[in-house]
Amino acid sequence: MLGPLREDSPRRIGPYGVRARLGAGGMGEVFLGVHDDGGDPVAVKTVRRDVARDPGFRNRFRREITVARSVSGPHLALLLDGDADAEVPWLATGYVAGPTLSAAVRRAGAMDEAEVRMLGAGLARALAAVHAAGIVHRDVKPGNVMLAADGPSLIDFGIARDSGATPLTTTSRMVGSPAFMSPEHVAGSGRVVPASDVFCLASLLCYAVTGRDPFGDGPVAAVLYRVKYVEADLDDVPDALRAVLERCLVADPAARPAAAELAELLDPGAAGRWPDPVAQHIAEHERELARVTALGRPLLPGYTPTEATADSRPELHQLPTQGTD
Template identity: 50%
Template structure:
């Protein structure tokens, strides 16, 4: 859920946006629910998620270059199933960007709080995410950090978020030697080993791991020891015992060791069902910004979506009335809204 801002403080502005509540934090910044200061609203679909840089970080030239690349990637991949970039300023004293707010939990939080998804929901989720990835790859961008925490479950369908470490096909990574960016347990073998280039098939491998998690409640390479996780990934030794038979072949296909043996994102979408013109059920906005359709989420996920929407409405009403948001729930999200990056290359056994 949302986390209240400190009570008794004047409104905090980032660019033209007033911060309403804290959504979460990553390794380099925070994400807040916000609305335009000149047009307060209680409609969650007119709110944004504002990502800001931590105040204790030194914002040098290289950092701004990376931030501009994130903005460019987010603007380039504006399509179905991806949280849309609304506004950004990489040249501000503290750089920031704003994307559409998705009133719902991340896939990670939803599974922790409501359990693994039923097969129809997993199929619809996979088709939507695969369609979104196909659109991302079509504009020559790789996500490179597809994981449950970077998939938001809105009432109208999933949205892929956080292109902070995204990269164009031909780009050179702006990272130091030996640095791995990504999330253990949801990275491809070639990403971990560093011996082969990260390619669109690498995102497909991550998608397979995400779907296995959604269907079973457990990552396919989960282990208590990080070295064991890395070893299993580089051998593509996935544990799919908890994945239902109806979708296991597709997941196995995505998790093949050889990138050339994996399906494309578009092929995954076709295998899981017709994604449709709206990104596989990702949903469209009707007049006034409301969701036009309901995705086939189970009741537990729909309940979480309703809770997020109600909390956002309360925050918006408080801002519109001139009051603070101190009475919002103080419970933070179960999992980070925004990802953190690994700060060193894990030892490969």
């Protein structure tokens, strides 16, 4: 995940010295930053200049920062700082040294039930905190889950929004990732509610325990059709876990357990630590972070990331004015 800066990459963002480039996407770039006063490294997301010139963008971005600051709880990469009025708007969140869930499954394969229960209980508690703040995350998927030594972390509130607010996307744009959407996502963003995140989390846990998307692959339209009208493929999910996930994957949002209840349902039988291959993967990321921060200067062109970090560059997801990632 830690790559060299480009010639045109910033060397400073707000009070953060930039050390490495983490990734890029349709909205901008993500960098590893270190505060002038020290402390743990952070992930700093910047917004492209052309996006920032959108007349309504800065107001929406400013509101997004305010809403995200209200969230606190376990297993969350919390918003630490941000500036909607900077020439290049930015926000900083806690940096998680570890692979994404998708990278971990690609490398080590599906997880056992106990480890998936540990994963799910942690993420359900994270969602409970998000929902308590009146926010719907809207994009709970393997690429938005980081695995660290102390458990999973839910990242990217870029398309989260106040659940009582007017949708920040246009009705013609889709918010989320097709394989990990809820039926409400497919029906329209205005219908997405906290229970929609629970549906998406259950889909994510199916992926973690089987190694495949619960609604299959293929054209986006076909996947969306299956999400809305066809039951998830739970054939290879262990029976006890399957009974829990089936409650989350029902069509009626009101019939699904709340996030806090789901955490309690998953806790019994949960593992106390990651399986060895995942723990080794995390340790490689930690060593890479230590290596980079010990340099005390930016990574310049020519730096080669280790094999562990090269396979899991983060996805920079859309901010509240945009649609799909």
